[in-house]
Amino acid sequence: MAIYYDEDAKVFTLQTRHSTYQSGIGKYGYLLHLYYGAKVEGEDMSYLIYKDDRGFSGNPYEAYMEEEQAFLAGVKPDAIRSYSMDTYPQEYSTFGSGDFRSSCLAVRFADGSQTTELRYRSHRIYRGKYALPGLPAMWGDETEWDTLEITLQDPYSGLETVLLYGVLEAYDIITRAACIVNRSTEPVDLERALSMCLEHPDANLDFISFYGRHNMERQLHRCPLRHGKQSVGSVRGTSSHHYNPFIILCEPGANEDYGGCYGMSFVYSGNFLAEIELDQINQTRCVMGIHPEGFCWRLDPEESFTAPEVVLSYSPAGLTALSQNYHQAYRSHLIASRWSRERRPVLINNWEATKFDFNDQKLLAIAREAKDLGIEMLVMDDGWFGNRDYDRRGLGDWFVNEKKFSNGLTALIDSVNELGMKFGIWVEPEMVNEDSELFRKHPDWCLGAPWRKGVYSRGQRVLDLSRTEVRDYLFDAIGAVLDSGNIEYVKWDMNRSLTDVWSAKLTPERQGEAGHRYVLGLYELMERFKQKYPDILFESCSGGGGRFDAGMLYYMPQIWCSDNTDAIDRIRIQYGTSFGYPINAVGAHVSVVPNQQTGRVTPLAARGAVAMAGTFGYELDITQMTDAEKQCVKEQVADFKRYYEVIQYGRYYRLTDPEERKDIAAWSFVSEDQARALIFVVVLHAQANAPALRFKAKGLQPDRIYSVSGLNLQVSGAALMHGGLVLPKKKGDYISFTFEVEAT
Ligand code: DGJ
Numbered sequence: 001m002a003i004y005y006d007e008d009a010k011v012f013t014l015q016t017r018h019s020t021y022q023s024g025i026g027k028y029g030y031l032l033h034l035y036y037g038a039k040v041e042g043e044d045m046s047y048l049i050y051k052d053d054r055g056f057s058g059n060p061y062e063a064y065m066e067e068e069q070a071f072l073a074g075v076k077p078d079a080i081r082s083y084s085m086d087t088y089p090q091e092y093s094t095f096g097s098g099d100f101r102s103s104c105l106a107v108r109f110a111d112g113s114q115t116t117e118l119r120y121r122s123h124r125i126y127r128g129k130y131a132l133p134g135l136p137a138m139w140g141d142e143t144e145w146d147t148l149e150i151t152l153q154d155p156y157s158g159l160e161t162v163l164l165y166g167v168l169e170a171y172d173i174i175t176r177a178a179c180i181v182n183r184s185t186e187p188v189d190l191e192r193a194l195s196m197c198l199e200h201p202d203a204n205l206d207f208i209s210f211y212g213r214h215n216m217e218r219q220l221h222r223c224p225l226r227h228g229k230q231s232v233g234s235v236r237g238t239s240s241h242h243y244n245p246f247i248i249l250c251e252p253g254a255n256e257d258y259g260g261c262y263g264m265s266f267v268y269s270g271n272f273l274a275e276i277e278l279d280q281i282n283q284t285r286c287v288m289g290i291h292p293e294g295f296c297w298r299l300d301p302e303e304s305f306t307a308p309e310v311v312l313s314y315s316p317a318g319l320t321a322l323s324q325n326y327h328q329a330y331r332s333h334l335i336a337s338r339w340s341r342e343r344r345p346v347l348i349n350n351w352e353a354t355k356f357d358f359n360d361q362k363l364l365a366i367a368r369e370a371k372d373l374g375i376e377m378l379v380m381d382d383g384w385f386g387n388r389d390y391d392r393r394g395l396g397d398w399f400v401n402e403k404k405f406s407n408g409l410t411a412l413i414d415s416v417n418e419l420g421m422k423f424g425i426w427v428e429p430e431m432v433n434e435d436s437e438l439f440r441k442h443p444d445w446c447l448g449a450p451w452r453k454g455v456y457s458r459g460q461r462v463l464d465l466s467r468t469e470v471r472d473y474l475f476d477a478i479g480a481v482l483d484s485g486n487i488e489y490v491k492w493d494m495n496r497s498l499t500d501v502w503s504a505k506l507t508p509e510r511q512g513e514a515g516h517r518y519v520l521g522l523y524e525l526m527e528r529f530k531q532k533y534p535d536i537l538f539e540s541c542s543g544g545g546g547r548f549d550a551g552m553l554y555y556m557p558q559i560w561c562s563d564n565t566d567a568i569d570r571i572r573i574q575y576g577t578s579f580g581y582p583i584n585a586v587g588a589h590v591s592v593v594p595n596q597q598t599g600r601v602t603p604l605a606a607r608g609a610v611a612m613a614g615t616f617g618y619e620l621d622i623t624q625m626t627d628a629e630k631q632c633v634k635e636q637v638a639d640f641k642r643y644y645e646v647i648q649y650g651r652y653y654r655l656t657d658p659e660e661r662k663d664i665a666a667w668s669f670v671s672e673d674q675a676r677a678l679i680f681v682v683v684l685h686a687q688a689n690a691p692a693l694r695f696k697a698k699g700l701q702p703d704r705i706y707s708v709s710g711l712n713l714q715v716s717g718a719a720l721m722h723g724g725l726v727l728p729k730k731k732g733d734y735i736s737f738t739f740e741v742e743a744t
Helices: 061-072 319-333 360-372 409-418 437-441 468-483 508-532 550-555 567-577 604-611 627-649 717-723
Strands: 003-006 011-015 019-025 031-038 105-108 119-127 145-153 160-168 173-181 188-193 196-200 206-213 216-224 228-234 246-250 261-266 272-278 284-289 297-299 304-315 347-349 377-380 422-427 487-492 537-540 558-560 617-619 651-654 664-670 676-683 705-708 713-716 736-743
Touching (some): 003 119, 003 145, 011 145, 031 196, 031 304, 196 304, 206 228, 206 567, 246 284, 246 319, 261 272, 261 550, 284 304, 297 304, 297 508, 304 319, 319 651, 347 422, 360 409, 360 627, 409 422, 468 508, 537 550, 567 664, 567 676, 604 627, 604 736, 627 664, 627 676, 705 717
Parallel strands (some): 347 377, 347 617, 377 422, 537 558
Antiparallel strands (some): 119 145, 145 160, 173 304, 188 297, 196 284, 206 216, 206 246, 228 272, 261 304, 272 284, 651 664, 676 736
16 A cells, blocks of 8 residues: 555655655644655654744634634744644645635635635545546556545535545656535535645745647746746647646756656646746745636536546656656556557558548559558548548538549548558547538537637637537547448547637536536547547547647547657657657657758658657658658668567657757667667757767666667677767768667
8 A cells, every 4th residue: 555644643645666745634624735755754744844923824713713822821922823824835725715825726605705715524545546537537456556535625615625646656656636526505616626736845946848839849948936926828728739738846956867856747638727836935836727717617516526637756866767657657557548558550641742632542552652661551631521622621521522532431441451551540520610511500519609700720610529419420420430441540630729618508607617518528529439449549639739638648549749740840849748748659750851841851761760759650652752762761660660669668768958969869768678779869960070979878787788789889888878879970960870779
């Protein structure tokens, strides 16, 4: 059991291999946060709470009454005036009760009052992992997980909050979620219902977040905390290209191999807020959950609301170990698809090759060439349905455009299968174009009040996925296509932000629920597809990486990382992505040059090396390649298949930081038994009379001897890790190297 309750001290301790998390029931029943950090055993960490009488930091009523009695008995008041919600570390902060920092919970009761005070009522500790109804969450069995549930209650209103904690000891993972229940007889409006609060007693932390834009997602940003609130978040209805729902707080000196680092990953795909407040006495509070902007959730008596899961991890030894915790835990306990463990096919996608301009003959020609080169699946992208010849038409009409298929879609799939290749298809279920049969029939199925024109984006509108009939239509219409042939892969795209969020099915006082209900509807729909088609490999996409989050990963084992396929930009995008997400979740393809997004020309070898730090595939017209290029593709595909195990399941190491090194980028994969490694290097900037290009390997066994392909080298792991490797001299930008490192 990784969870302990000390009855005398009233302290809960959660242990993982390298970390300890502790909270305690304080005086008057408040649940206080005591510690999260490197492992300590058998200690009560409540001594860390600093007690002081601070001006303008009020005290709960019971504390005041004690003070009054003590005062009458002649005790100095400042011995007791210290108990304040304004300064004490909380497990779940509430608005209105003297804690003026970022709150998790803000409520409006039927009488308009807004104060909530949560006090301990009961708790439960059990083996196994809690589940969250209708929401994605990490999973596993009784041998791996332990759960703690703490029930808190507002003594005045009866409002109840159950805090959920899951402990996955082996991977240093602690999950958190919260369930709020209205135990009163009147409706209650939740105006803020975040998932967790995490306190830190110091100011001395750096905040790492991942910002970006369409075509340039997840760029790492690091800065010291400043006094006040700082946040990242999304109010776009999706987790967004712009900020990722994964953040890190770390010691200022922390780097890949050194220092305490806290990761926080939100298992949710809609609006989110990650807010950090450095307060007046240099304490740090981080809260994470659904963004309160535009959110309001009505709870009728006995109704409950579940705030989605946050996955915490602590590494006492730097960022690499933190990332590896997430990689291993998400591969084994979040992604709920057999494809998380099984080998996935090398695919070719026709999007960048043809856009909407294709027919069955064009696709077959690509498939034939691809088959000869060892590629295993053809994916037919956007443009196969309705009157979809442009991006302004057809979305919603999930029936085949017969004009593009001389003998129908089934015949094309059969022909591709006869070649010995699998077949995959693209869909964008959540959207509709006004020029579609669906919209003409059901204009009211879109989000948005009918008396507004609303915002258009890529010429499309958003279907109201909170509505059962909309989901049923999508399930049946897309299901009919999936049933019409041997379709083994689905790319599920989503190409705009949500605006005009209003649902025809909700009453006015419940309109603040529409955004979250959309996400719940999406999850329900994906779950239905997953249940009915467990063998289909699903890839999530939102204009590339606009919904790259742990919520989507639960349903779909891979996510198209970015619409930017330029190898050099991708190095930075994939670098940022690797901090919180496993490599085999990263959709990455080789495309043509000049690159369609940047115009940059890079060698095919470099494009291959970069795409191999992901699911690997091609996105180009292979029929237009020269024989030499085809030969190169054939070798890349064969190499990737040889490398598969170590890339997809090995440990991933970032060997260079793009902010520090402008000359090369290097990364590596090391097998769990440390017998095999792959090191990839791309030269970013060739120079005349250049200094030697050196870098150091990681993750090897120091006393083991390794051979390094291409360098004619046999040296110890210690030599490769401390002395490093020197790149052979080669001229040209974007030259790449792949070193196969084998224990002898
Ligand atoms: C955006 C995706 O990210 C692309 O890969 C492609 O599928 C287009 N949508 C198709 O419309």
